[in-house]
Amino acid sequence: MRCVDTACRTSLAVYSLMEEPVMRIGVLTGGGDCPGLNAVIRAVVRKGIGVYGHEFVGFRDGWRGPLEGDTMPLDIQAVRGILPRGGTILGSSRTNPIKIDGGVDRIKENLAEGGIDALIAIGGEDTLGVAKQLFDRGVKVVGVPKTIDNDLNATDYTFGFDTAVNIAMEAIDRLHTTAESHHRALICEVMGRHAGWIALYAGMAAGANVILIPEKPFDIEKVCAYVESRFKTRYAPILVVAEGAHPLEGQMELQSGELDAFGHVRLGGIGEMLAKEIEKRTGKEARTTVLGHIQRGGTPSASDRVLATRFGLGAIDAVNEGDFGKMVALRGTDIIRVGLDEATAELKTVPVSRYEEAEVFFG
Numbered sequence: 001m002r003c004v005d006t007a008c009r010t011s012l013a014v015y016s017l018m019e020e021p022v023m024r025i026g027v028l029t030g031g032g033d034c035p036g037l038n039a040v041i042r043a044v045v046r047k048g049i050g051v052y053g054h055e056f057v058g059f060r061d062g063w064r065g066p067l068e069g070d071t072m073p074l075d076i077q078a079v080r081g082i083l084p085r086g087g088t089i090l091g092s093s094r095t096n097p098i099k100i101d102g103g104v105d106r107i108k109e110n111l112a113e114g115g116i117d118a119l120i121a122i123g124g125e126d127t128l129g130v131a132k133q134l135f136d137r138g139v140k141v142v143g144v145p146k147t148i149d150n151d152l153n154a155t156d157y158t159f160g161f162d163t164a165v166n167i168a169m170e171a172i173d174r175l176h177t178t179a180e181s182h183h184r185a186l187i188c189e190v191m192g193r194h195a196g197w198i199a200l201y202a203g204m205a206a207g208a209n210v211i212l213i214p215e216k217p218f219d220i221e222k223v224c225a226y227v228e229s230r231f232k233t234r235y236a237p238i239l240v241v242a243e244g245a246h247p248l249e250g251q252m253e254l255q256s257g258e259l260d261a262f263g264h265v266r267l268g269g270i271g272e273m274l275a276k277e278i279e280k281r282t283g284k285e286a287r288t289t290v291l292g293h294i295q296r297g298g299t300p301s302a303s304d305r306v307l308a309t310r311f312g313l314g315a316i317d318a319v320n321e322g323d324f325g326k327m328v329a330l331r332g333t334d335i336i337r338v339g340l341d342e343a344t345a346e347l348k349t350v351p352v353s354r355y356e357e358a359e360v361f362f363g
Contacts, residue, residue, distance in 0.1 A: 023054045023117040025319060027074060029088040030062030030095075030127030034146050035300030036159035036308035037088040040122050042079040043312025049076055052320050057116065062123070063130055064095040067103060069110040083305060086298045098130055104137055111139065118319050122146050124158075125344055128327060132340040135325040142318045143327035143340055144311050148296060151195035151347045154338040155329035159308040161197065164190075164295040168202035171291055172238060176207070179236035185227050185278050185286040189271030191295050192242030195349045198295070203240035204358050210237065211358050212274075214244035215350045223274070224281045226363040231284060245270055310335050 027044060029037050041058075048054040058074035059065025072078075072090070082089055097103030111119065118140040121131040124147035131141045145152045148164040168190050179186040188208075190198045196213025203211035209230045212218045223239070230237035271288035278286040300308065307330065314328035314335040326337040 022052060023319070024057065024115050025054050025316075026057050026059050026066065026071075026111065026114070026116045026119045027090065028059040028062055028065055028119070028121055028123075029090045029092050029146070030121065030123035030130070031092060031146065032094075032124075032148070033087045033092050033296055034148050034160035035086045035163040035296070035298065036304040037090075037092075037122060037146065038079075038082040038085050039159070039300065039305050039308035040144055040146075040312040040315070041074070041089065042082055043309045044120060044316045045074055045076065045079045047313055048316045048319075052316065054316075054320070057114065058090045061091040062093040062095050062127065063097045063107070064093050065090075066107045066110050066116075066119070067095060067097050067100070069114065071114065083309075084299050086296075086300060094126070096126070096130065098133060104134060107134065108137065108139060118142070118324065120144065120315050120319065124149075124152060125347065128152075128340055129344045132325075132344055135340060140319075140322075140324040141340070142315050142324060143343065144315050145327055145329060145343065148198065149192055149195050150197040151349065152343060153346050153348045154327065154343045156332070157307065157330055159300070159304040159311065160296075161201075162303040162307075163298070163301045164198050165201045165205065166301055167295050167298070168198060168240075168291055169205045171289065171294075172202060172206035172208060172240060175238055175289060176236075179238055182285070183231070183236055185231075185237045185239065185275075185282075185284055187239045187241060187271045187274050187278075187286060187288045189241050189243055189288060189290045191291070193244040194347055196242040196245070196355075197350060199240050199242040199245075200350055200354065200358055204361070206238070206240075207361070208238045208240040210239040210362055211355075212239065212241040212245040213350055213355065214242055214246070216352075216355055217246055217248045220247050220274075220277050220281070224278055227278055227284065227286075228282055229363040231282075239274065241270055241274060243270060 056074040058072045060070045122144040128143045135141045145158045147158050148160040150161040175186045210226045227237045275286040275288045327343040
């Protein structure tokens, strides 16, 4: 059909704008998997396509995807039914392109070759640290905070934390009955490399008698005194310990001295170390349960699904408005934007006042 007047040509131009994607956006999930990741992806795609008319490309396995140009289609059909699913349909890894010669340049080249106009990076301090460096090199990036440890700065909470705490709480609830039946001290080791938020919340919620966190080195003699005090009440003690907790003398039990791609020591063994010390010093039987990756897996809680969805909606809004170099964050009940530099400047650790609240119930 041939246009013969201005009105007709204008109509065709508007129709063309509606039909053609405004932007081609890449999405990736980096670091450890986390309940709620799929909810973020779903929200980004649903609003990005349904409201803004954008086109999306999923990068597989964190930063490995853009580094190697490994992509998958990401459309409405791809995100149907994923809201309640744990993990991430995009896959994840701890690939660090900053440590690879020419890694950042390769990512920029692959993004350009793929026609990627902007990137949404969903991850924790390491993933967003890479995003910040890419932004400084001219890549249009928006970040979404993700960590079950709740240790990302500039946001009140991160999705995945609520699910992890509830899983740990339920496990500790079950340990109470076994501990009392066998008159044992039971230790539950939870995740938390540098921040003890999971240990603090799960321990308080489940009535633990001792909570040990990385922020405050513990006195093993005082811990044993709490254990003996609990046994005197004819109840058995429950201890919750974050994997990064360590005694005053600075000793730390590690499974190995190996480092991951971001330079983090692979932790593990603090629970077993505690059990041996408690048995040696008190003469009471002690056993350890390490929850490990159980805290990461499975379906996200209702709270995490909602928060992750709101983060996803906020992230695509930021991209659509061209507000790059930002991370979406929760402040009170509002979703706001903060600079990636602020988000990755320092870890959010448990303040002394919060730990003192829990200490009231020790022993």
